[in-house]
Amino acid sequence: MDATRSETAVTNDTRADRSSERELVVTRVFDGPARIVFDAWTKPELLMRWWAPKSFGITFLSCEADVRPGGTYKFVFGHPQTDEPMAFVGRYIEVEPYSRLVWTNEEGEEGAVTTVTFEERDGKTHLMLQDLYPSKEALDEAVASGSTNAYPEQFDALDALLKSLR
């Protein structure tokens, strides 16, 4: 990640990069203190309000999250393009209030470990999310399968991108 660039970013742009052969990094700045942003990631009733964005056509069917080290989570979503509900499961490895969350993604065989850090500066929260795959091959496989974070269909967003490029 280019640190100077994220420093100067005044807007709330979401940036994503394949920062190494087995990791993806997403960064974003939130206009609020870290304890509030952290709450929104760790309280199921708050998490449910933003994790399945309406613009992606995904709906939350259920959300269980025992947010403490060793605790498990299970998110179940519905999507109009599939009849089967999609379940995402894993375990929290590290939970450090207001600064760091680490969890596993265990719906597939070679799922990523997700680390989210919350860093407060001048009342804003600089968030960094990293998906670290067990190997280059595992991330390549995820890319080749076309699924993004295990969502089978997210091409609607690609359509939006295409329109913006025209």
Place this chain on the structure above:
Amino acid sequence: MVQFPAQHVGPSFAALSDATRRGVLERLAREDASITELADTFQMTLTGMKKHVSVLEHAGLVVTEKVGRVRTCRLGDSRLEQEAAWIERYRQLWAARFDELDKVVEELIQKEKADGRNKK
């Protein structure tokens, strides 16, 4: 405007703008298939499917090889394009989530302020 590395923008995007062609790529990501099999899967005529495959082939997303009377299709090597498109979808998912999260954060801050006032 979406920031996108210029070298990754090419015929792939036009190729990906069609739902059937995206379906073909997903199908080929699982296993290679002949044009006939693809036509069957997507309930299209052979001619129609040949056209789609030719667009994908032109974009480097699919490679075809004729053995005997069967033309087999597999995913091409334009990994950079595929990867750039995938990362952009991944980014858009998080961007969409974070736009919703902004609203939750804003609401919590307002609530906290209101609670603070009530206590005074």
